[in-house]
Amino acid sequence: MSQRNIIITGGAGFIGSHVVRLFVNNYPHYNIINVDKLTYAGNLANLKDIEDRPNYKFKRLDICDFEDLYQLFQDENIDGVIHLAAESHVDRSIKDPFTFAKTNVMGTLSLLQAAKLYWESRPEGYEGKLFYHISTDEVYGALGFDDTLFTEETKYDPHSPYSASKASSDHFVRAYHDTYGMPTIVTNCSNNYGPYQFPEKLIPLFINNIRTRKPLPVYGNGENIRDWLYVEDHARAIETIFHRGKIADTYNIGGCNEWRNIDLIKVIIATVDRLLGNPEGHSIDLITYVTDRPGHDARYAIDASKLRRELDWQPSLQFEEGIERTVRWYLENEEWMENIISKEYIKYYDEMYGNR
Ligand code: NAD
Ligand code: TYD
16 A cells, blocks of 8 residues: 555544544554644544554644645645645634635635645646545535435535635635646535534534533524534545545535434433433423524535445444434543633643644
């Protein structure tokens, strides 16, 4: 097997940490360089189990810092990029769209440009190189409450500043292929869940609020639908596509697992109550309907048949098992959660790497 030098951006975040772990464990002959700014969402505790591996390196870097990125490509002779670093929370994007444009659009552009300049300077050019961009199904907009699905041909129609910024970054990635011939792949995935997700997102937030007996804020009438995929299944899809995906292609990744928010919330409540030994229905009164998210997309659902057909990937975990594993993990890792809520981890990184 050939040796490779791969940058994984956003490796200290939720999905990125699972991708880094999988590559470090499965490919000892690859050098994995985790490039992460360590924003509020980045937490190196997510990678404790692999941080001392000889094929793993962490580099604290803002993807908007083009010069530093270009230097890193040269120092490490980078031949592959798996790009996950992003601002990722819709609610934050509504309050602070500039940060989303900066990181998701300009950050992606500076990463593309660093890859372009470095790869074009090599005698072999783009041969054996890959820029793999991780995106979201939210770029496709919202579906109605029927049986339609997002396919790779669905027209982009983003509604939130988050999805607009991700859509823009997807366009830049494709433009680098079409204009400069850079080998690129884009994948668009549905909602992920599992261990190490920052507790601003629905599932970890609600597990923690049930544990600490806080209200569960349900936006609007709770009837919005999301398609949920266990994060390790997403990481496996990324592994497959990185190695066998077709250059310049797009793949949708999804769980084939649609839930109305309110039904999902009831499953979470029942699972947490059962695992904590509470009587059935104990936490149901924590449900609190609140003002809807502005522009709240009604329904997301992915048609992942192309990925199944062409690369033989499909989700491995049943939802019941995935949610049980996930709830257990958060309940057994209270310290991880408390550390985030107290913001201790941010102080620690600022002392260690300097405040950026
Ligand atoms: P996350 O918010 O948990 O992690 C993002 C990571 O990026 C953090 O470690 C953060 O420190 C880092 N980062 C942010 N800005 C940076 C910058 N300027 N420079 C360097 N690093 C920076 O996000 P996530 O949920 O793991 O999502 C990862 C990627 O997958 C994103 O691109 C997101 O759009 C995409 N995605 C997420 C989901 C989901 O359900 N979470 C679904 C589909 C696609
Ligand atoms: P979220 O986890 O923020 O992911 P996304 O907005 O990217 O799909 O939210 C998932 C769904 O849950 C979404 O329909 C919004 C809803 N939601 C709530 O009802 N209450 C909450 O507190 C949060 C965070 C989300």
